[in-house]
Amino acid sequence: MNKNPSNKYSRKPESGLTDIRDFNGVIVGTGGQGQITLLQVLAQAARFEDLDFKTSELHGLSQKGGPVEVHFRFGKNIFSPLVKEGGADLIISLERQEALRACYYASKEAKTVFLVNDLLLPILGQKPFLKEEISKVLKKFSEKTIFVPASEICQKEFQAAIAAGIFLISLASFKGLLPLKPSSLKRAIQKNIKAKYLELNLKIFELAREKAKNFDF
Secondary structure, three states: OOOOOOOOOOOOOOOOOOOOOOEEEEEEEEEOOOHHHHHHHHHHHHHHOOOEEEEEEOOOOOOEOOEEEEEEEEEOOOOOOOOOOOOOOEEEEOOOHHHHHHHHHOOOOOOOEEEEEOOOOOOOOOOOOOHHHHHHHHOOOOOEEEEEOHHHHHHHHHOOHHHHHHHHHHHHHHOOOOOOOHHHHHHHHHHHOOHHHHHHHHHHHHHHHHHHOOOOO
């Protein structure tokens, strides 16, 4: 059975991007969840595979707890860093309510996949959306929404919920949702993560490898 939800690339987890089609991704979350580090790792992994990589950092980066949205695009020749409306291949949400902000970039035509950290960060003065409500909205824009308790897994194994982003991009690579080789991603982690955090992040990468065997998507 083919586990590739979109079937847009001829790839296996170690094959990387094998055709010339551009890949379009969006990462949403809140300030302080490490989005810039994730972009640096992804960019380096793409360069290891001789791919052109463009990124755009939108709003909220300076405000811890505020909404953050970053775009990344890679392929043979990339000219714009921005993902167009309805054009995302993959949307990674580091908090489940933040996934709602990214619906603009999703569409069933593009076969967008939502990979959502099953984490709730309450917003002061607002009633939180239930997971079922979020899922219902996302289904209007995507036929593939995946909730993964990344923060919970990282906290349980290493007391490092903050590393959920590394876990998610690693998981996406291992499961073929992100057409970058896991080996390239690991090298990028080694090159871009500060020495005092490197051992932990490599453990998170290996944890994603192990957990990928348990997720059927």
